Amino acid sequence: MLTQRAKQVDRKPMTVLESIYLWNIVKGMGITISHLFKKKATIQYPEQKRTFSKVFRGLHVLNRDAEGRENCTACGLCAVACPAEAITMEAAERLPGEEHLYREEKYAAKYEINMLRCIFCGLCEEACPKDAIYLSQTFAPANYGRKGFIYKKEELLIPHPIKDKEAYEKALGEKAVKN
Amino acid sequence: MYLLAIDLWFILEKAILIACIIGLSFFIAMYTTYAERKVAGWLQDRHGPNRAGPFGIFQPLADGGKLFFKEEIIPLASNRILFILGPGLAMVTALVTSTVIPWGAPIVTDKGIIPLQVADVDMGILIVFSVVSVGVYGIMIGGWASNNKFSLIAAIRGASQMVSYELPMGLALIAVLFMTGSLKMSEIVANQAANGWHVIYQPLGFIIFFVCALAECNRTPFDLPEAENELNFGYHQEYSSMKLGFYLFAEYINMFISSAVMATLFFGGYDIPFVNEAAWGLEPWLLSLISFSVLMAKIAFFLFVFIWIRWTIPRFRYDQLMNLGWKKLIPLALLNMIISAAVMLWLNK
Numbered sequence: 014m015l016t017q018r019a020k021q022v023d024r025k026p027m028t029v030l031e032s033i034y035l036w037n038i039v040k041g042m043g044i045t046i047s048h049l050f051k052k053k054a055t056i057q058y059p060e061q062k063r064t065f066s067k068v069f070r071g072l073h074v075l076n077r078d079a080e081g082r083e084n085c086t087a088c089g090l091c092a093v094a095c096p097a098e099a100i101t102m103e104a105a106e107r108l109p110g111e112e113h114l115y116r117e118e119k120y121a122a123k124y125e126i127n128m129l130r131c132i133f134c135g136l137c138e139e140a141c142p143k144d145a146i147y148l149s150q151t152f153a154p155a156n157y158g159r160k161g162f163i164y165k166k167e168e169l170l171i172p173h174p175i176k177d178k179e180a181y182e183k184a185l186g187e188k189a190v191k192n
Numbered sequence: 193m194y195l196l197a198i199d200l201w202f203i204l205e206k207a208i209l210i211a212c213i214i215g216l217s218f219f220i221a222m223y224t225t226y227a228e229r230k231v232a233g234w235l236q237d238r239h240g241p242n243r244a245g246p247f248g249i250f251q252p253l254a255d256g257g258k259l260f261f262k263e264e265i266i267p268l269a270s271n272r273i274l275f276i277l278g279p280g281l282a283m284v285t286a287l288v289t290s291t292v293i294p295w296g297a298p299i300v301t302d303k304g305i306i307p308l309q310v311a312d313v314d315m316g317i318l319i320v321f322s323v324v325s326v327g328v329y330g331i332m333i334g335g336w337a338s339n340n341k342f343s344l345i346a347a348i349r350g351a352s353q354m355v356s357y358e359l360p361m362g363l364a365l366i367a368v369l370f371m372t373g374s375l376k377m378s379e380i381v382a383n384q385a386a387n388g389w390h391v392i393y394q395p396l397g398f399i400i401f402f403v404c405a406l407a408e409c410n411r412t413p414f415d416l417p418e419a420e421n422e423l424n425f426g427y428h429q430e431y432s433s434m435k436l437g438f439y440l441f442a443e444y445i446n447m448f449i450s451s452a453v454m455a456t457l458f459f460g461g462y463d464i465p466f467v468n469e470a471a472w473g474l475e476p477w478l479l480s481l482i483s484f485s486v487l488m489a490k491i492a493f494f495l496f497v498f499i500w501i502r503w504t505i506p507r508f509r510y511d512q513l514m515n516l517g518w519k520k521l522i523p524l525a526l527l528n529m530i531i532s533a534a535v536m537l538w539l540n541k
Binding site for chain 1: 231234235236237238239399500501503504505516520
């Protein structure tokens with residue numbers, strides 16, 4: 014007896030009262046009616062949402078600094094760290110006059126994450142030396158085709174913190190405390 | 193012209209009454225589906241449908257609309273005429289049973305009495321039983337015309353279930369008829385208003401009748417003809433669109449009517465309990481309205497019990513079903529009948 018939960022099966026023939034089932038049915042109905050008055054377990058999804066834990070790993074966000082410049086330098090450490098090989102990127106050199114767009118001399122011209130490959134392990138977040146990528150609280154939404162799940166840079170980038178302050182703070186969500 | 197000297201007002205009165213009762217049956221059946229889903233939700237710690245309109249009030253309309261727009265499929269190898277006839281027959285028999293039920297106290301006007309009953313015939317309750325027996329054909333024809341083995345087996349299962357449960361049902365009824373001495377529904381109600389509800393004198397008879405009513409309506413725990421989650425959906429497996437809707441809907445109407453029959457036979461019909469309503473001196477139409485609502489409240493209670501049972505008890509196995517019907521209920525009903533007969537004889541002496 015590993016679990017100490019083994020129970021002797023009662024194989025006695027049914028008594029007359031039991032064979033009419035009526036008493037047992039009434040007992041069962043008592044149980045179900047008591048559930049009528051219990052608290053409902055439902056979360057009314059679109060209106061109410063379940064709060065995730067602080068460490069929940071949802072969709073990725075590419076971060077900007079306080080002036081709205083992209084943090085990513087296209088070093089490729091996230092792509093190397095990714096066990097699912099979901100991240101693709103192409104680097105480009107920052108040209109003069111683009112200093113307000115990119116924080117350092119190199120930036121990601123193309124940055125794609127295939128959300129169908131991604132396993133949301135968060136290793137990219139850990140690998141990033143520039144605090145440029147992190148996993149947000151939103152989880153992957155539905156889409157009509159496979160193409161729609163390959164997220165481009167435009168979809169991943171966080172809104173501009175000065176030009177679009179409200180959206181930026183919303184996207185930051187829980188991470189706002191961390192930064 | 194004498195042949196045509198029919199009272200036109202009489203025809204009009206009955207036509208209006210029939211239209212009202214059919215409309216009422218549909219309305220109640222619609223909202224029983226809603227109540228079924230809602231109560232199912234509550235009993236399982238959920239909310240039930242609550243998206244279509246406030247509290248999901250329009251859910252039955254959405255369900256009905258969905259069924260109308262579904263693709264209509266008639267299997268090639270089916271018998272086309274019978275395939276269409278099946279659900280129609282199920283629906284018609286479900287509606288016809290409501291003819292003899294008294295829905296409220298008759299309205300007394302200075303021009304005459306308007307009974308809230310389509311036909312107060314002498315054979316009253318027997319009509320219900322005979323029409324319910326015809327209801328088996330709806331299932332049998334549907335199952336047979338589908339040309340599908342599973343449908344046919346399910347139809348036979350349903351037919352044999354209904355036939356075997358009609359017996360104890362009738363036997364339980366006979367004990368009630370001993371007390372009233374009449375098959376007339378209005379007299380059964382009047383007798384209960386005078387002498388107290390039959391359920392007090394016939395508790396065993398009522399339980400037997402109730403169990404059989406569950407079986408006749410194909411409700412859980414006796415919903416073997418359907419058994420949607422284990423036996424391939426039963427006799428309406430090949431049906432789609434509104435034909436399927438008719439079958440499902442007829443079942444809810446049956447539930448409504450059998451609740452009405454039970455309320456009338458055992459729970460005093462439209463009689464208001466504990467009071468003598470005739471002494472109030474109310475307007476006759478108001479009294480009729482109150483008695484009608486009392487009957488509806490009783491019906492609503494029975495419908496709730498039907499639903500409550502469905503979400504409590506698992507389905508019987510087929511041999512258990514037959515054992516219960518033939519070996520338990522019929523002897524019990526016979527015993528009940530004999531004892532009531534003996535008591536009646538003894539009391540009359």
